[in-house]
Amino acid sequence: MDYLRTLGSAAVSSLVQKSGLNLPFTLAGKVDDGSNEIWSLYDGTKRDDGSPVSVFEFDANSSSKRNLIPLAKNALRKLRATRHPDVLKFMDAVETDTTVHIMTERIRPLKAALQTxxxxxxxxxxxxLLWGLHRITVALAFVNGPCASTHGNVRVQSIFISPSGEWKLGGFEALSNHKDDMNGYYVCSSSLPESMKYASPEVKKGGWMVLKDHDPGVLDSYALGILLNSLFNPSFPLPPTTDPPHPPPPASSQGAVPSALFPSYKRLLNPNPRGRLTSKGFLDLGMAETAGEGSGFFANNNLVKICAGLDNFNLSSDTEKSTFLRRVNMSASSFPPEFATGRVLPSLISALEFGGASAATILPLVLQMGKNVAPADYSTQIITPLVKLFASPDRGTRMALIDHMNEYADKLDKKTVTDKIWPNLQTGFTDTVAVIREATVRSIILLAPNFSDRIMNNDLLRHLAKMQSDPEPSIRTNTCILLGRLGPNLGYNTKRKVLVPAFSRALKDPFVHARVAGLMAFMATIxxxxxxxxxxxxxxxxxxxIVDKEKLVRDQAFKAVELFLKKLESYVATLVCCLPLLAQDVNI
Structure with missing residues (x-):
């Protein structure tokens, strides 16, 4: 017996506890609707890191499932060995004589998603549907081609949806390689629940052994056609080709099947296995970019294009990247929510790590899609990756982060700003590119509420003192404005040491707007x-x-003097009230 590490049912859990093994997961609720006669599906979490998983449970302790043991064990064996992006991701498993438990990535049945x-x-x-069908076809082409195997169980119950919304092929109970264990395949296929219902015409006529003389994919191609009908016409019965004399699908059976897809659909259901369209042929037709009947139905699908663009983004030219990002921006509102947050968003964040001119376009998309992320997950999915990007040496990335900081600054906490953002951000004050230095100055006001006292009253002010002597007049001006806004939040001693000298320096600046900023800063910090x-x-x-050569400065100076004199007049009035008492004391 292969006692591994993953168990689910109460009976098996008890067995494991007695054997001294630790379960690497905990089970939550049951998520399937009972339509799968072999497996029970549960949500679960990995014990070591708490990440979400799914657990397939097979328990043959009931006599009704005793004959299904070979199917469950074959599913485990084949899923463990088959790795592909569009195949259900295997993580861990345990099997005993009568039980099998398989832990996979977190998924949900396609049937539930279809209802939604x-x-x-x-x-x-x-x-x-076309996007999902494309992913399943890619997986089948892999199974039938490089794996030289027959899946043998292509149906709605064998397909699952990942948290990113992507369709994953599972249901490996009958999967077999024709060269290695074809005899076992016949046994597995005939034991599958409703196996003859989905069997191809040649199997219904000559039995399962007839498949030995054909390509490994002929049964799967036929089942793909039936699946296609189930997806687009869920209320329709099985196509007439499934019953003797197995006629080709008539035009009346098209229903909601897209017109571009219908010719290929009929070829998948060809009663003659030698003339039947293979899964690879179906995929090639769907991805054909040349116009023609029955082609291009995958290539023209927006979600397929988006996935291809994400996969090839870093290898694309700047023009191709720009075109792709425009497509994402235009269609983002129509994306399935889980696709946007689970597939598109992580890929865009990953693309940001490479920097470049695209960063300024990507970051707004990231923040836009991030609005659909649950508040509890926002920090992990959005803030954490963005904070890491502050360490990027790419100036385009740095500028994008600063330009859009107002959209996420309120989500930052003091520790993140102090320990992770500030150490990288402050390098912008000494950057050789003026636009980076100016952007760094402008960003401070958004982060200041989360600065520590040391940063606010020491480190930052040292940088700003240098910025007041920057060769760029706009930087000197913005630095003065920033000091005016920060002034009330500085420590008492820091205010007395820093503010008057800083603003007085601005009043002597040759740039007129810097002098105006100095006057306004004095007024703001009165x-x-x-x-x-x-x-x-x-x-x-x-x-x-007051006698500045520029009228703009003179006008502002008069306002400042008037404001200061009013405050002094109020103060002096309190002093006058004390004079009679003072005089009386003197006479005495």
Whole structure:
């Protein structure tokens, strides 16, 4: 017996506990609807890291399932050995004489998803079905081609949906390689529930042994045609070709099958196995870019194009990247939610790591799609990857992060800003490119609420002091404006040491707007100065601006002086009230 590590049912859990083994997962609720006669499907979590998984449970302790043991064990053996992006991802398993438990990536049955999509518009549903059908066809072409095997169980119950919305091929109970274990395949196929219902005409006529003389994919191709009918025409009966004398599908059986797909659909259901379209041929027709009857139905699908663009993004030219990103932007609102957040979003974030000119276009898309991420997951899925990007040396990425900081700054916490963003962000103050230095200055006001006292009153001010001498006048101006906005939040001693010298320097700047910014900063921080300081330091610094050669500066200077004098007049009034008492004391 192969006692591995994954068990699910109460009986098997008890057995494992007695043997001293630790279960690597915990089970949650049962998620299947009972339509699968072999497996029970459960949600679960990995014990070591808490990540979500799914667990398929087979328990033959009931006599009704005793004859299905070979199917369950074959499914485990084949799924363990078959690795492909469009095949259900195997993670762990345990089997005993009468039980099999398989742990996979978290999935849900296609049947449940079909019910959800039944309420969508015909166009949305058709696009989604074609995309899913494309993924299953790719998986089948792999099984029938490089694996030289027959899947033998292609039906709705064998397909599952990943958290990213992608269709995954499972149901490996009858999968067999013709060269290795064809005899076992006959046994497995005949034991499958409803096996003859989905069998091809040649099997119904000559039995399962007849498949030995044909290509490994003839049975699967026929089943793919039946699956196609089930997806687009769920209320229709099986096509007439499934019953003797197995006539080809008539035009009246098209139903909701797309017109571009119908010719290939008929070829999949060809009663003659030698003339039947293979899964590889079906895939090639669907991906053909030349116009023609019965071709291009996959290549023209928007979701298929998006997936292909994501997979090839880093190898594309700048022009191709720009075109693709425009497509994503235009169609993002129509994406299935799980596809947007689970497939598109991670790929775009990954593309950001490579930087370049595309960063400015990608980041807005990331933030737009991120709005659909659950609040509990936003930090992990959006904030964590973005924070890592601050370490990127690519200037395009840095600029994109800063330009759109207002869209995510409120989601940042103090520890993240202090420990992860600031150490990388501050390098922007000394960047040789002026636009980076200026963008860094502008970003500070959004992050300041999460700065530590050390950063706010020491590190940052040292950088800003240098920025006031920057060769670029706009940087000097923005630095003064920033200091004016930060002033009220500085420490008491820091205010007295820094603000008046900084703004006084701005008033002597040759750039007119820098001088205006200095005056406005003095006004904005009026409450930071004690009255004596206002009279002895601020007013003397401001008064020369009254005769500045620029009218814009003079006008602002008069406003500043007027504001300061009003505050001083109010203060002096309190001093006047004390004079009679002072005089009385003197006479005495």
């Amino acid at each position: 999509w039944s309420s969508k518009s015909q166009r949305e549903r058709e696009e989604w 409450d930071c100065y004690e009255e004596e300081e206002l009279a002895t330091k601020v007013l003397p610094s401001v008064s020369p601006s």
